[in-house]
Amino acid sequence: MGRLDGRVAIVTGAGRGIGRSVALLLASQGASVVVNDLGTALDGSGSDATPAQQVVAEIGEAGGKALASVADVSDHGAAEALIAAAVEEFGRLDVLVNVAGILRDRMVFSMSEQEWDDVIRVHLKGTFNTTKFAAAHWRSLREESAQNRIINFTSVSGLHGAPGQPNYAAAKMGIVGLTYSCANALGKYGVTANAVSPGAATRMTESVPAGRRRSVTASDAERSPGNVAPVVAYLASGQSGWINGQIVSARGFEVALYNTPEPVIRIVGTGPWDVDALAVQVERAFGPALGRRA
Numbered sequence: 001m002g003r004l005d006g007r008v009a010i011v012t013g014a015g016r017g018i019g020r021s022v023a024l025l026l027a028s029q030g031a032s033v034v035v036n037d038l039g040t041a042l043d044g045s046g047s048d049a050t051p052a053q054q055v056v057a058e059i060g061e062a063g064g065k066a067l068a069s070v071a072d073v074s075d076h077g078a079a080e081a082l083i084a085a086a087v088e089e090f091g092r093l094d095v096l097v098n099v100a101g102i103l104r105d106r107m108v109f110s111m112s113e114q115e116w117d118d119v120i121r122v123h124l125k126g127t128f129n130t131t132k133f134a135a136a137h138w139r140s141l142r143e144e145s146a147q148n149r150i151i152n153f154t155s156v157s158g159l160h161g162a163p164g165q166p167n168y169a170a171a172k173m174g175i176v177g178l179t180y181s182c183a184n185a186l187g188k189y190g191v192t193a194n195a196v197s198p199g200a201a202t203r204m205t206e207s208v209p210a211g212r213r214r215s216v217t218a219s220d221a222e223r224s225p226g227n228v229a230p231v232v233a234y235l236a237s238g239q240s241g242w243i244n245g246q247i248v249s250a251r252g253f254e255v256a257l258y259n260t261p262e263p264v265i266r267i268v269g270t271g272p273w274d275v276d277a278l279a280v281q282v283e284r285a286f287g288p289a290l291g292r293r294a
Helices: 017-028 050-061 076-090 113-141 156-160 166-185 203-207 229-236 275-286
Strands: 008-012 032-036 066-069 095-098 148-153 191-199 247-251 254-257 265-268
Touching: 008 017, 008 076, 008 113, 017 032, 017 050, 017 095, 017 229, 032 050, 032 076, 050 066, 066 076, 076 113, 095 113, 095 229, 113 148, 113 166, 113 191, 148 166, 148 229, 156 166, 156 191, 166 191, 191 229, 229 247, 229 275, 254 275, 265 275
Parallel strands: 008 032, 008 095, 032 066, 095 148, 148 191, 191 247
Antiparallel strands: 247 254, 254 265
């Protein structure tokens, strides 16, 4: 029995990095997963169906259910078709995880209009596009008791203002505002919306010049994208409905909740999180701050 048995999830940007780790873990926990990835280069150029197909193959080999998608989430119509494909293939949709993104780094005084527009389009508009059509689907069902989930991805680049990433930082903070708005608007349709701020070694983080990277002292194990996935898995579950409109940081073996009466509430482990063990810790540490009843 998995924590996500019977649930259906879409994960964008799921062909590599954090998105891939999320898709694999959600599937291992029992979810049917639409693995969406356009398969572009880091700057958004080109396309390749291979990354999404490989993740689907991994899920299938492990006994799970998955569907590959190369829909461009920054395209309004393609995002609508992505949501429809999940419902058509698996009969429902419970979870939307928006991870997809690109980088076009430049100092603000050197950034071109195209570099600005492209990053905003993929990150912020892409998150809006998928969210809009998922929300419209859930609204059509009008099930206030449902356990539907929107899980977006923000970044410390936005929360702290990375100097060489004005476009990326703006997009990631825009996603925070979008998340808060959805959290306040969609409860009547059984939807919660939260944002995850991850810390992991990916091709995005490795592309940032050394002089502009935040100081990192974590081990390779702590920087694994797989450490972010258990947090997403818990938020995707039917047991996380008490968390709504929050920024959850997942960095190494530390999980923190930001949008609470206290500035930061942290839980720290000694190794990779098990989803069930993490759930116990999250509920114990974060529940009182959010007024959750035992």
